[in-house]
Amino acid sequence: MQSNAAMEYDYSIVKLYMWTTVIFGIVGMLIGVIIASQLAWPQLNYMMGEYGTFSRLRPIHTNVVVYGFMISGIFVGFYYSAQRVLKVSMGESKFLMTLGYLQFFLYLIAASGMVISEAMGITTSKEYAQMEWPLDILIVVIWVIWGVIMFGLIGMRREKALYISMWYYVATFLGVAMLYLFNNMEVPTQLLSGGLGAWYHSVSMYAGTNDAMVQWWWGHNAVAFVFTVPIIALIYYFLPKESGQAVYSYKLSLLSFWGLMFIYLWAGGHHLLWSTVPDWVQTMASVFSVILILPSWGSAINMLLTMKGEWNQLTENPLIKFMVLASTFYMLSTLEGPIQAVKSVNAIAHFTDWIPGHVHDGTLGWVSFMVFATLMHSAPRVFKREIYSKSLLEAQFWIQTVGVVLYFTSMWIAGITQGMMWRAVDEYGNLMYSFIDTVNALHPYWAIRAVGGTLYFIGLLMFAYNFFMTATAGRKLETEPQFRSPMA
Amino acid sequence: MFHWLEKNPFFFAVGVFLTIAFAGAVTILPNFSKSAQPIKGLKPYTVLQLAGRGVYIKDNCLSCHSQMIRPFKAETDRYGQYSLSGEYAYDRPFLWGSRRIGPDLHRVGNYRTPDWHANHMWNPKSVVPGSIMPAYKHQFTNIADTETAYAEAVTVKRAFGVPYGDDIQPGKAAYEKELKAKVLPDALKIATQMKNKDLIAKVKAGKIPEVVALVAYLERLK
Numbered sequence: 001m002q003s004n005a006a007m008e009y010d011y012s013i014v015k016l017y018m019w020t021t022v023i024f025g026i027v028g029m030l031i032g033v034i035i036a037s038q039l040a041w042p043q044l045n046y047m048m049g050e051y052g053t054f055s056r057l058r059p060i061h062t063n064v065v066v067y068g069f070m071i072s073g074i075f076v077g078f079y080y081s082a083q084r085v086l087k088v089s090m091g092e093s094k095f096l097m098t099l100g101y102l103q104f105f106l107y108l109i110a111a112s113g114m115v116i117s118e119a120m121g122i123t124t125s126k127e128y129a130q131m132e133w134p135l136d137i138l139i140v141v142i143w144v145i146w147g148v149i150m151f152g153l154i155g156m157r158r159e160k161a162l163y164i165s166m167w168y169y170v171a172t173f174l175g176v177a178m179l180y181l182f183n184n185m186e187v188p189t190q191l192l193s194g195g196l197g198a199w200y201h202s203v204s205m206y207a208g209t210n211d212a213m214v215q216w217w218w219g220h221n222a223v224a225f226v227f228t229v230p231i232i233a234l235i236y237y238f239l240p241k242e243s244g245q246a247v248y249s250y251k252l253s254l255l256s257f258w259g260l261m262f263i264y265l266w267a268g269g270h271h272l273l274w275s276t277v278p279d280w281v282q283t284m285a286s287v288f289s290v291i292l293i294l295p296s297w298g299s300a301i302n303m304l305l306t307m308k309g310e311w312n313q314l315t316e317n318p319l320i321k322f323m324v325l326a327s328t329f330y331m332l333s334t335l336e337g338p339i340q341a342v343k344s345v346n347a348i349a350h351f352t353d354w355i356p357g358h359v360h361d362g363t364l365g366w367v368s369f370m371v372f373a374t375l376m377h378s379a380p381r382v383f384k385r386e387i388y389s390k391s392l393l394e395a396q397f398w399i400q401t402v403g404v405v406l407y408f409t410s411m412w413i414a415g416i417t418q419g420m421m422w423r424a425v426d427e428y429g430n431l432m433y434s435f436i437d438t439v440n441a442l443h444p445y446w447a448i449r450a451v452g453g454t455l456y457f458i459g460l461l462m463f464a465y466n467f468f469m470t471a472t473a474g475r476k477l478e479t480e481p482q483f484r485s486p487m488a
Numbered sequence: 489m490f491h492w493l494e495k496n497p498f499f500f501a502v503g504v505f506l507t508i509a510f511a512g513a514v515t516i517l518p519n520f521s522k523s524a525q526p527i528k529g530l531k532p533y534t535v536l537q538l539a540g541r542g543v544y545i546k547d548n549c550l551s552c553h554s555q556m557i558r559p560f561k562a563e564t565d566r567y568g569q570y571s572l573s574g575e576y577a578y579d580r581p582f583l584w585g586s587r588r589i590g591p592d593l594h595r596v597g598n599y600r601t602p603d604w605h606a607n608h609m610w611n612p613k614s615v616v617p618g619s620i621m622p623a624y625k626h627q628f629t630n631i632a633d634t635e636t637a638y639a640e641a642v643t644v645k646r647a648f649g650v651p652y653g654d655d656i657q658p659g660k661a662a663y664e665k666e667l668k669a670k671v672l673p674d675a676l677k678i679a680t681q682m683k684n685k686d687l688i689a690k691v692k693a694g695k696i697p698e699v700v701a702l703v704a705y706l707e708r709l710k
Contacts, residue, residue: 042620194658265509425562
C-alpha cells in the first residue's frame with residue numbers, strides 16, 4: 001500500500017523519551033559543571049560528604065549524560081523517524097505499543113538504579129560499564145525489547161528498502177548488544193562462596209591485560225555505537241527533512257556505512273597504547289584509527305554537501321545551524337582522535353586533559369547538538385505546535401558554541417602542558433617538576449573549562465524552557481509542516 | 489548486493505554483525521591465554537588487600553589515579569620499573585585508569601608508608617601542599633566489607649583457579665575462621681604502622697575501618 005496521503009504516526013513513546021532527554025540532560029550536565037568546578041576549586045568536594053567527592057561523581061556524570069541524556073535522545077529520534085522511513089505506525093500494533101511502554105518503564109528503573117548504586121559506590125569500576133550484574137541483566141532486557149520493536153516495525157514496513165538511518169539503527173542495536181554482553185561477563189560472588197557478602201557484587205571473567213582489552217574494545221565502541229552510529233542515523237534523517245534537500249550521495253553513504261562498520265572495532269586498542277597489551281595490537285589500533293578518518297569524514301562531507309546551493313538556510317534557520325555545526329564538530333573530533341592515536345602523540349596526550357577535551361568536542365559539539373536538533377525538529381510534528389521561540393534557539397546556539405570552544409581549547413592547552421611537564425628534564429637529565437607542580441599549573445585552564453561548561457549548561461536550560469513552552473504554549477498548527485520547522 | 493541487502497533486513501543484520509565482530513575476534517583472541525599468565529612469584533591478594541581494593545573501587549580512586557607505568561624514562565624515573573602484563577594477572581577488574589589527575593599508583597608501596605597514607609587520606613594538603621585531592625575522612629569511620637572480599641577470593645579460586653590456600657573455602661564458618669586467623673591480625677599490623685590510636689582500637693574491637701584495608705592494598709602495590 002503506497003499512498004501519498006500523510007500517515008498518522010503514534011508519538012506516545014516519543015513524548016516520554018523527550019522528557020527524559022531534557023531531565024537527564026539537566027541532571028547529567030549539572031553534575032558535569034560541578035565536577036569541572038571541583039578541579040578548579042577543590043573545596044567544592046565537601047558539599048555532600050562521601051557522596052560529593054569528584055571521584056564518586058565523575059562516573060555518575062558520564063553515565064547520566066550517556067545513558068540518560070544521549071540514549072533518551074536517540075530513542076526520541078528512533079521512535080520518531082523509524083515509523084516515518086518505514087511508513088508504518090507504532091499504533092498499528094498493540095503488541096509493539098505495549099513493549100514500547102514496558103521498555104520506557106524498565107529504562108526508568110535501570111537509570112535510577114544506575115544513579116543510586118553509583119552514588120553508593122556500588123560499581124564494577126569499568127568505564128561506561130560501571131553497573132553491577134542485576135542492572136546489567138535489566139539493560140539486556142531493555143535492549144532486547146528495543147530490538148523486538150525495531151525488527152517488528154521492519155517486519156510491518158510498507159517501504160521495502162531500508163533508509164540509511166535504519167542501517168545505522170540496526171547497527172547500533174547489534175553493536176551495543178555484542179559489546180555489552182562480552183564486556184559485562186562477570187561472576188556474582190555469592191554464587192560460588194556459599195552466599196557470602198554483598199548480593200550485588202561480582203568479579204570480572206577477565207583479568208588484568210585481558211580485562212583491559214575487552215573493556216576498551218567496549219569503551220571505545222560505546223563511543224562508536226552510542227556517540228556516533230545512532231547520531232549519524234539522526235543526521236541522515238533530520239538534516240534532509242529540515243532543509244528539504246536530498247542526501248548528496250547514495251554511494252558515499254554506502255561507503256561510509258560499511259567502512260565505519262568494518263574499521264571502527266579495530267581502534268579500541270588506541271586507549272591502551274604503551275600499556276602491556278601486545279605491541280602488534282597497539283600498532284593495528286593506531287593504523288585503523290587513522291583509516292577511520294575516511295568513513296567518518298565520508299558521512300560528514302555527505303551531510304555538508306547535502307546543503308549545497310542552500311547555504312542561505314544556515315543564516316535563516318537555527319536548527320540548520322545546529323546540524324551543520326554538529327557535522328563540522330564530527331569532522332574535527334574524528335580528525336583529532338586519529339591524531340591522538342598516533343603512538344608518539346599518544347605518549348604525551350594519554351592520561352592528560354586532552355583526552356576529556358577530545359571527548360567533549362565530540363559529545364557537546366556533535367552528539368548534543370544533534371539531540372537538540374532532533375527534539376526541536378520533532379516537537380512541532382509531535383505536539384502540533386510551533387516552536388516557542390526562534391531567538392531563544394539562536395541565543396542557545398551561540399552561547400553553547402562559545403562554551404564548547406572554551407572547553408576544548410582550554411583542555412588542549414592543559415593536556416599538552418601537563419604532558420610536556422611530566423617528561424621535562426633539567427640539564428642533568430633529572431625530572432624538572434614534581435607531580436603536584438604539574439597539577440597546580442592547570443588551575444587557569446580548569447577555571448576556563450568550568451566557565452565553558454557553565455555556558456553550555458545555561459544554553460541547555462534555555463533549551464529546556466523553550467522545549468517546555470513549545471510543548472505547552474506554542475501556537476497551534478493546523479497542518480504538519482513539510483520541511484522547515486515553524487518557529488515564532 | 490547492497491541494494492539487495494537493504495531490502496532483506498535479516499541478511500543485512502547478519503552482514504553488519506559479521507563485519508563488526510571480525511576485529512574483536514582477530515585482536516583479542518590470539519594473545520588471550522598468554523596475557524592471563526602471572527609473572528613468577530606473584531601472590532594472590534590477601535582478603536584484607538581485596539577489601540582495600542574494594543574501597544579503592546567504591547571511592548573510585550581510578551577517576552584520578554592510573555596504575556600503568558609506561559616504558560618511558562620520564563615515567564620510570566618518577567614511578568619505578570615499568571609495568572608488566574603478568575603483574576596484573578589477579579586483577580579483576582583491571583584498574584589502569586584513564587586519567588592522571590593525581591600520580592600513578594602502580595608502585596606506590598615502594599615510596600610511601602602507612603602513616604604517610606594515614607595523614608594523606610585524612611588531609612591531603614598536610615603532606616602534599618597544594619594538593620587538590622579531597623580528604624577521605626569517611627574511610628576512617630566506614631567499616632570495610634571483608635565478607636564480600638572473602639567471597640571474591642573464594643570465587644576467583646573456584647572459578648579461575650587463583651592459587652589460594654586450603655583455608656579459603658565457601659561458607660560462613662570458613663570466613664569467620666579466616667577473619668580471626670589472618671584478616672584481623674593483618675589489619676592490626678597496618679593500623680599500628682599507620683600510628684593512629686583510634687584505628688588501632690577499632691581493629692582490636694574486631695572492626696576494620698575502610699582506610700586500613702585501603703592502605704593494606706596500597707602497600708601491596710610494588
